[in-house]
Amino acid sequence: MDVQNNLAAEEKTEQSLFVVGVTKIQNKMLALLLALLLALLLALLLALLLALLLALLLALLLALLLALLLALLLALLLALLLALLLALLLALLLALLLALLLALLLALLLALLLATKSMGQE
Numbered sequence: 581m582d583v584q585n586n587l588a589a590e591e592k593t594e595q596s597l598f599v600v601g602v603t604k605i606q607n608k609m610l611a612l613l614l615a616l617l618l619a620l621l622l623a624l625l626l627a628l629l630l631a632l633l634l635a636l637l638l639a640l641l642l643a644l645l646l647a648l649l650l651a652l653l654l655a656l657l658l659a660l661l662l663a664l665l666l667a668l669l670l671a672l673l674l675a676l677l678l679a680l681l682l683a684l685l686l687a688l689l690l691a692l693l694l695a696t697k698s699m700g701q702e
Contacts, residue, residue: 615691
């Protein structure tokens, strides 16, 4: 009877160790999946920001051409005021883009830190 109890206890111990091992592997895989998903999200957001920046540059070029036409048609003073307004708008938009980029990079850093922290706890 003792032999059967010992065998049953040993089998339960092995099953518990197997479950713990599988759980650790699943936790690592989930942490890596989360890090990969966050990296993909960051890449998509950066691509969106680059597309937005290109659109802003094209709009700035068109606005500059319009400003030159207005300078030829209306007056030099009006063109200078419009260029100053466009430069101010571009500076504000670039500050916003830099703030968004910094926030995204900090989010990725936090995700990677959490992923490595969860791996280190095992």
